[in-house]
Amino acid sequence: MIxxxxxxxxxxxxxxxxxxxxxxxxxxxxxxxxxxxxxxEKAASMRYRPNYxxxxxxxxxxxxxxxxxxxxxxxxxxxxxxxxxxxxxxRGYHVLITQCDESWETERRNLxxxxxxMVEGILISVAVKGENTQYYxxxxxxxxxxxxxxRTDNSVDTSSVxxxxxxxxxxxxxxxxxxxxxxxxxxxxIMHFMGPANIDLSNIRCRGYADAVAKHHLSSEAYLTxxxxxxxxxxxxxxMSLLIENGRIPDGLFCFNxxxxxxxxxxxxxxxxxxPGSVSVMGFSESQSALVSxxxxxxxxxxxxxxxxxxxxxxxxxxxxxxxxxxxVVLNAVLNIRGSSDPSKSM
Amino acid sequence: MIxxxxxxxxxxxxxxxxxxxxxxxxxxxxxxxxxxxxxxEKAASMRYRPNYxxxxxxxxxxxxxxxxxxxxxxxxxxxxxxxxxxxxxxRGYHVLITQCDESWETERRNLxxxxxxMVEGILISVAVKGENTQYYxxxxxxxxxxxxxxRTDNSVDTSSVxxxxxxxxxxxxxxxxxxxxxxxxxxxxIMHFMGPANIDLSNIRCRGYADAVAKHHLSSEAYLTxxxxxxxxxxxxxxMSLLIENGRIPDGLFCFNxxxxxxxxxxxxxxxxxxPGSVSVMGFSESQSALVSxxxxxxxxxxxxxxxxxxxxxxxxxxxxxxxxxxxVVLNAVLNIRGSSDPSKSM
DNA sequence: TTGAAAGCGCTAACAC
DNA sequence: GTGTTAGCGCTTTCAA
Numbered sequence: 001m002i003x004x005x006x007x008x009x010x011x012x013x014x015x016x017x018x019x020x021x022x023x024x025x026x027x028x029x030x031x032x033x034x035x036x037x038x039x040x041e042k043a044a045s046m047r048y049r050p051n052y053x054x055x056x057x058x059x060x061x062x063x064x065x066x067x068x069x070x071x072x073x074x075x076x077x078x079x080x081x082x083x084x085x086x087x088x089x090x091r092g093y094h095v096l097i098t099q100c101d102e103s104w105e106t107e108r109r110n111l112x113x114x115x116x117x118m119v120e121g122i123l124i125s126v127a128v129k130g131e132n133t134q135y136y137x138x139x140x141x142x143x144x145x146x147x148x149x150x151r152t153d154n155s156v157d158t159s160s161v162x163x164x165x166x167x168x169x170x171x172x173x174x175x176x177x178x179x180x181x182x183x184x185x186x187x188x189x190i191m192h193f194m195g196p197a198n199i200d201l202s203n204i205r206c207r208g209y210a211d212a213v214a215k216h217h218l219s220s221e222a223y224l225t226x227x228x229x230x231x232x233x234x235x236x237x238x239x240m241s242l243l244i245e246n247g248r249i250p251d252g253l254f255c256f257n258x259x260x261x262x263x264x265x266x267x268x269x270x271x272x273x274x275x276p277g278s279v280s281v282m283g284f285s286e287s288q289s290a291l292v293s294x295x296x297x298x299x300x301x302x303x304x305x306x307x308x309x310x311x312x313x314x315x316x317x318x319x320x321x322x323x324x325x326x327x328x329v330v331l332n333a334v335l336n337i338r339g340s341s342d343p344s345k346s347m
Numbered sequence: 348m349i350x351x352x353x354x355x356x357x358x359x360x361x362x363x364x365x366x367x368x369x370x371x372x373x374x375x376x377x378x379x380x381x382x383x384x385x386x387x388e389k390a391a392s393m394r395y396r397p398n399y400x401x402x403x404x405x406x407x408x409x410x411x412x413x414x415x416x417x418x419x420x421x422x423x424x425x426x427x428x429x430x431x432x433x434x435x436x437x438r439g440y441h442v443l444i445t446q447c448d449e450s451w452e453t454e455r456r457n458l459x460x461x462x463x464x465m466v467e468g469i470l471i472s473v474a475v476k477g478e479n480t481q482y483y484x485x486x487x488x489x490x491x492x493x494x495x496x497x498r499t500d501n502s503v504d505t506s507s508v509x510x511x512x513x514x515x516x517x518x519x520x521x522x523x524x525x526x527x528x529x530x531x532x533x534x535x536x537i538m539h540f541m542g543p544a545n546i547d548l549s550n551i552r553c554r555g556y557a558d559a560v561a562k563h564h565l566s567s568e569a570y571l572t573x574x575x576x577x578x579x580x581x582x583x584x585x586x587m588s589l590l591i592e593n594g595r596i597p598d599g600l601f602c603f604n605x606x607x608x609x610x611x612x613x614x615x616x617x618x619x620x621x622x623p624g625s626v627s628v629m630g631f632s633e634s635q636s637a638l639v640s641x642x643x644x645x646x647x648x649x650x651x652x653x654x655x656x657x658x659x660x661x662x663x664x665x666x667x668x669x670x671x672x673x674x675x676v677v678l679n680a681v682l683n684i685r686g687s688s689d690p691s692k693s694m
Numbered sequence: 695t696t697g698a699a700a701g702c703g704c705t706a707a708c709a710c
Numbered sequence: 711g712t713g714t715t716a717g718c719g720c721t722t723t724c725a726a
Binding site: 050054294 | 351397398425429436448462489636
């Protein structure tokens with residue numbers, strides 16, 4: 001094992017006390033310029049590197065924060081995380097990233113892990129609704145501030161950053177209605193691929209869809225809301241294939257996310273059903289693939305950078321001032337209309 | 348600030364010494380079952396949590412390893428990282444993830460950060476060729492084992508995991524040649540969108556392409572190798588658009604990665620040029636979008652899970668036995684032929 | 695302006 | 711089996 005030089009080594013070589021070395025290195029006042037200079041030079045020449053464990057132990061601060069996301073294979077969360085890192089690293093913090101594969105058990109393990117690492121705060125996007133609510137509260141009561149982003153747990157009293165998923169789902173569904181009407185169908189059938197029930201957002205987005213349909217007095221037969229078991233392209237493909245086989249082809253389809261929508265489009269294409277000629281399709285949470293597909297996929301784009309920055313800022317606030325009031329920030333989103341829903345946008 | 352209970356608090360409440368508490372908690376032998384039970388119960392009831400900083404300080408082990416990747420917005424690296432996390436977390440390690448946005452300066456900052464956090468080892472995929480070579484060596488000489496994956500720096504003597512990028516590029520190019528020949532073009536023009544020169548892989552993949560073209564005595568005019576400035580869809584689109592304007596449409600196009608290929612396909616489509624009818628296109632490092640595009644994109648799929656597991660295993664080996672010999676593991680890949688290159692595979 | 699000493703929470707000889 | 715003691719590397723009173 002290589003022995004790294006310590007302030008004691010520096011002190012010994014210079015024939016002074018370690019306190020002085022510590023002060024000089026920390027940039028504290030009350031050290032003669034002369035001495036300070038010598039110490040700094042010596043430290044550099046010895047390739048001294050402070051031991052953060054020791055530092056943290058005495059200061060009982062770690063300058064580490066943790067991030068917990070449900071997954072990071074899609075670019076969605078990584079893009080947010082990059083902003084979080086930017087802000088915190090510029091403030092001298094380290095960022096510990098964990099992902100839990102949509103499992104609440106793993107999420108809890110990650111939270112434990114982060115607490116063990118003595119993080120000073122945690123940014124979290126909830127995997128499964130409800131399961132860890134008490135644990136979030138425990139963490140906060142043990143003095144570790146928590147801030148939610150994107151997927152929140154509203155029964156916990158702390159800061160959060162979201163978009164208005166209800167509103168944008170409503171708009172998305174309404175857009176499909178208007179588009180189909182413009183194409184001559186006065187009473188279009190709008191279908192919804194609803195996300196898994198254990199994700200809170202599934203219900204919220206579904207409500208937005210349902211209310212839009214209700215507002216326009218359109219059919220809201222039960223079969224029009226299709227609950228899916230996971231939110232992958234494969235599942236979207238499978239569901240739509242089944243519907244086609246059963247002759248249940250809607251005029252418009254609003255999906256919980258882009259992956260489902262892209263899978264559905266693939267099934268429609270394979271059956272020779274034209275998108276958007278016969279069916280208008282919309283996703284949510286604009287993915288990279290939305291622009292690759294043919295036709296390009298209409299979707300609700302979230303302000304990922306802003307979400308990251310805002311969430312990071314809110315956590316920093318909580319860390320620096322534990323008694324600061326909680327804030328629920330709701331950011332704006334954008335409805336990007338493309339060829340998958342609107343024929344006039346097709347290439 | 349909340350005061351967390353320490354082993355001293357437990358010892359005081361129980362009227363015993365802190366050493367016994369420490370031993371009991373660590374599961375060391377030589378503690379009476381009776382005592383141990385009482386201590387464990389007390390610890391639980393006091394909601395005791397060990398202080399890892401103190402633990403690490405005394406043991407001078409942190410059980411943290413670091414990961415440095417060039418980016419993690421594409422699913423490529425995240426998928427590898429998940430495997431790394433799985434292995435290390437099952438061994439009681441924590442994994443610190445950093446990304447450097449393809450910048451070698453940020454990469455160096457990340458390495459410093461990790462060293463400061465006293466990681467016991469680092470897994471790295473190199474951003475820019477050469478720039479940090481000396482720094483990698485320094486880290487190793489300071490006792491921090493380094494293992495490369497995917498993008499290596501061969502001038503550093505340590506373990507690595509890669510695929511044979513040369514070979515697979517050669518195969519990819521050859522596949523394009525065979526396909527165009529089958530379509531009746533005896534001397535097809537195969538073009539290559541070559542990655543940025545500062546990424547080592549760019550040159551390797553380009554050599555594979557060039558050698559395949561040479562082997563078949565085909566044209567290798569300079570204009571057929573197009574150096575791109577970044578590896579995004581936008582750049583692929585831009586380059587191909589320019590080529591089309593200048594009437595330089597090849598029979599086959601092999602791209603450094605899928606993004607470039609997808610961008611090029613978009614440009615071709617917009618100009619009414621049929622893929623794969625007129626031009627066969629291939630990407631590399633299969634992305635999620637490869638299956639979304641129409642036609643689906645042919646690409647070289649890398650065994651991401653295996654890369655992650657193998658790299659993690661190699662690092663673990665280095666950590667547990669610093670003198671273990673370095674191993675250069677080369678994994679297999681798969682050439683996935685789809686509709687973008689082979690008309691018989693089109694849907 | 696500098697040094698001595700105590701202590702952050704924990705582990706690990708070494709005694710008893 | 712259990713307690714005592716000496717650190718791990720650093721910061722921070724308190725004196726000088």
